[in-house]
Amino acid sequence: MEDIHKIFSEFKEEFPEIHEKHEALGKEVHEKGGPxxxxxxxxxxxxxxxxxxxxxxxxxxxxxxxxxxxx
CATH class of the missing domain: 1.10.287 (Helix Hairpins)
Incomplete structure (x- = not known):
């Protein structure tokens, strides 16, 4: 299996706007993650x-x- 960090780095370079929104979603989910x-x-x-x-x-x-x- 290809290294996930390599794949994620390529994704970040190729789709910077989507990566930014993905990071924001992760932060939102963690900070307001329910009970x-x-x-x-x-x-x-x-x-x-x-x-x-x-x-x-x-x-x-x-x-x-x-x-x-x-x-």
Whole structure:
């Protein structure tokens, strides 16, 4: 399987406006993600990225979870 980060980088270069809106959607979903508090959302994101073996995503979510107060 091709590296997802390579694919995403190519997508970002080829479709910058769509990428910008995709990023904004992700932020909106996370910040206004329903009844779950921020810590719970970060724990879920960590679990999903870990279960899918997405090492970069897992590292990013761990860093952001720690910044949100999860230790």
């Amino acid at each position: 779950l508090d921020g810590k719970s959302r970060w724990l879920i994101k960590m679990a999903i990225s870990g279960a899918c073996n997405h090492k970069r995503a897992l590292a990013t979510h761990i860093r952001k979870a720690r910044a949100a107060g999860i230790n």
